Amino acid sequence: MTSDPDRRFSPLFIRFLYHFNVDRDYFECHEVLEELWMEEGRELLYQGLLQVAVALYHHRNGNVNGARKLFQRALDKLSPYPDDALGIDLARLQRDAEYYLRRLKSEVPSSFLDLNIRILDPRLQKRVREMDRGGR
Numbered sequence: 001m002t003s004d005p006d007r008r009f010s011p012l013f014i015r016f017l018y019h020f021n022v023d024r025d026y027f028e029c030h031e032v033l034e035e036l037w038m039e040e041g042r043e044l045l046y047q048g049l050l051q052v053a054v055a056l057y058h059h060r061n062g063n064v065n066g067a068r069k070l071f072q073r074a075l076d077k078l079s080p081y082p083d084d085a086l087g088i089d090l091a092r093l094q095r096d097a098e099y100y101l102r103r104l105k106s107e108v109p110s111s112f113l114d115l116n117i118r119i120l121d122p123r124l125q126k127r128v129r130e131m132d133r134g135g136r
Helices: 011-021 026-039 044-060 064-078 090-106 122-132
Strands: none
Touching: 011 026, 011 044, 011 122, 026 044, 044 064, 044 090, 064 090
């Protein structure tokens, strides 16, 4: 667990956002968020975020079918949560994932695109920026 009473600022969640938005290491996103997901009682919100990252990982590596499946599973899990859950723009991420999924279903072959998770909470933005500057 984290010493920060606001679990949104778990070091694992901050690392997830860093790997997702900055170094685009979707495999590492999976590793750190899976640990947090297990710590937090397997909450579906974390699992949905994890699945978005794994969908991108699969698509980058040429596994279009795996990417389609994981985007769909992620969207199913993320849909009940508030638009600003965890201090991020979850609504925008869902729209981006829906768009990506439509592309994967319609285009052959579909070109890879990175997605971004827009951070709404200024304290969370600051923590991710600090990590980007070597504050790991």
